Amino acid sequence: MTKTLYITAHPHDEKTSYSMAAGKAFIDSYKEAHPQDEVVHLDLYQENIPQIDADVFSGWGKLQSGTEFEQLSAQEKAKVGRLNELSDQFVEADQYVFVTPFWNFSFPPVMKAYFDSIAVAGKTFKYTDQGPVGLLTDKKALHIQARGGYYSEGPAAELEMGHRYITVMMQFFGVPSFEGFFIEGHNAEPDKAEEIKKNAIARATELGRTF
16 A cells, blocks of 8 residues: 655645645545555644754754653653654655645745655665765655746746755655646736646646556
């Protein structure tokens, strides 16, 4: 059985978000085509995703110096413990589907906080004499992203940093298979918005069958 993490970072649902609409079409199609697989939805706007703050650094420092976990402060235990849960869950999964909007050339900050929670030495990568090496060499990932304008090619492509960031992180983790699915132009050409959305849902549905 394959375990897929369906990770969404959008405050809206599929009724108002193009990325969420494509994401839902994809994951519904995937579930139908792979009924034996387990799909876990992580709505990052509803999940507890601790930021790496003073409590986290303090807790990590104490643990590294030999302090038992139960001896940490309540705040340290809550945050460090939750970060451990998130990173363990990520490592245990086989596939990842990230769904994000295109905000200010990137993605919502909660997605960055999530990547901070899973970028853990010894779990998703390791340090070697030749530099860091990814440990997730048997995984697969997809990023679904809606962009109101056109950023796939030309000078505008250099402004897109959300998908580029996830690409770098997947490479850092050693994930060998990673692809992007983009919905573009619905704000630039509002008269074509419904057609763009319809086509995106159709393409996402087909991809869900074969992913």
